[in-house]
Amino acid sequence: MTQHTAASGPLAGVTVLDITRVVAGPFCSMLLAELGATVIKVEHPDEPDYARTFPPMVEHGDDEFSAFFAQYNRNKQGITLNMKTVEGKQLLRQLVRKADILVENFRPGTMEKLGLGYEVLKQENPQLVYTAISGFGRTGPNASRPAYDNTGQAAGGLWSMNGYADRPPVRVGTIIGDLAASLYAAIGTLAALRQAERDGLGQVVDISQQDSVLTLTENAVVRYTTKGEVASPLGNDHPFVRPYGSFPCKDGYVFFGGYTDKFWRITCEMFGEPEVADDTEIDTMEKRFDPAVAERRVTPLLARWFGQYTKAELEEMAGDRVPLSAIKTIAEVVEDPHIAAREMIVNVPVAGKLVRMFGMPIKLSEAKSRDHVKAPTPGEHNAEIYARLAGLSAEEIAGLAERGVI
Structure with missing residues (x-):
């Protein structure tokens, strides 16, 4: 088992329950971990985060591990928990009592159906910051619709603006909807945490991929609302600045x-x-x-x-x-001396090897460089976390595992 030393940084002492999957959520909690929070990744014991299967894979003997998954889940601890079971629901409520933040990215209403929505969890911890990331947010007529990154790009208007005028629109060449939502979630979470620490009042941080993408459309909204102009693909041109x-x-x-x-x-x-x-x-x-x-x-x-x-x-x-x-090219960026000077390529352990990944873009003058800890395997820290945060004995933890709760 990987030993986690006491975290340092501005969020040292802050505990985050991360029950998110793929990128819109794991990236948010990874940023909090980079800033010193203790982030506990919670996965279903039989259905772990399917981003674990995303390439590229790093081989180690007969095993392999996703570098994609590791990039967004480094510096976290990992537990398993079946929240559909009665015991699993009770365990999450116990963990919430000792947590400061919970981050989830289920479709709105999912946690409520499980009996674990914010209104229930805040009874366990009134100061809990409950961050929810979804395609369309928790309110509005489209709130219950399923969504992916491309949904955010399409529904937020960005897709229609990208590409060339004489060709069909083109998606932005990265998962900008997931990434933007995660960044806003991190900002909102820190703001809510500040209020919780000041006033003792927790709250829901409601983040929509569509909302997040909409804010990335630069002047498209005000061009439409003031002039009636609908932004369209311009290739590499700018709508009003040249040469640019x-x-x-x-x-x-x-x-x-x-x-x-x-x-x-x-x-x-x-x-x-x-x-x-x-x-x-x-x-x-x-x-x-x-x-x-x-x-x-x-x-x-x-x-x-x-x-x-x-x-x-x-x-x-x-x-x-x-x-x-x-x-x-990405190859040129990774080898860029300026990027190296900014410590924007870091070594992270993956399957017994060191893999170079993007680093932390937030530079704090008083923060010290850190050694990165590998992403956890499913349930790697069950014994440690359930003993420390839920007060369970080794026998109780073993029994939960046998019953498929963890």
Whole structure:
């Protein structure tokens, strides 16, 4: 069994019951664990989190372990619990008495059907912060609908905006609905925890994937409500800022965002053509914002300038002067010296090996670097957690296991 040392960090001493699965939820609780909380992952003894089967897998002898699962469940402890049994329900209520936070991502109403909804659990612990993540939230006509990440992208409007104007809409190339919901859940949970510690009052933190995605649509809502304009796919273009997008170079593509008059003049000088900055057709931001002018004058200029150099050469030229960045592959990002300096690739044990994963983007000046603990196997910490938080003896824990409760 993995031994967990006393956690450090701003959330040290905070106990989280994590009964979530896949990503929308596990990512939220992983962030809390990274900040020092003791996070206990709760799984059904016969039906553990099916993200454990998601690739890539890391082999160790005859066994294998999901690096995907490990990425979102590192630094947690693990127990099993069948909440459909009478004894399982009672056990969860006992654990809640010693917990500060519970995070779940079932469809709204599921916990209530189990007899374990917030109204029941707060009787056990009035200070409990109950964080619920779902596709459409706990209120509204669509609350009971099933949802995945793509549901959030579709229902939140993001899918309709992504891609190219002459092609069908394209989903964002990552599970942005799950990730955004988890981030808002972490923020809401910490706010509710602050109030619980101050006023002794717990509450429900209600997070919807659709709501979360909607807030990522930038100016699309106000464009519609003020001008009646419906956002549509623009490819790599921006709705009103130019030049601001992807441009080809000798060995790939770069992002260039030198749209202000200051940055445009520096760019012209950088490529040895300072007189271009005074060309009366493109000498102001407003003129360069015009789509026809940008296509006819600005884009060809950038293509000619950038086409002479590689991504690395352009980044070196731009330096601290203008916003220009290579559009990097994941391989290039993982090996990026700046990413390394920011400790954004960390080593996490998986199946007896160290696997490099993304690190913690929240940097606290007083926080110390930590060694990461592997994600738990199902029920790995049953004996420790049920003894410590529920006061059960070894014989009682063994009996629960025999009866399929844990």
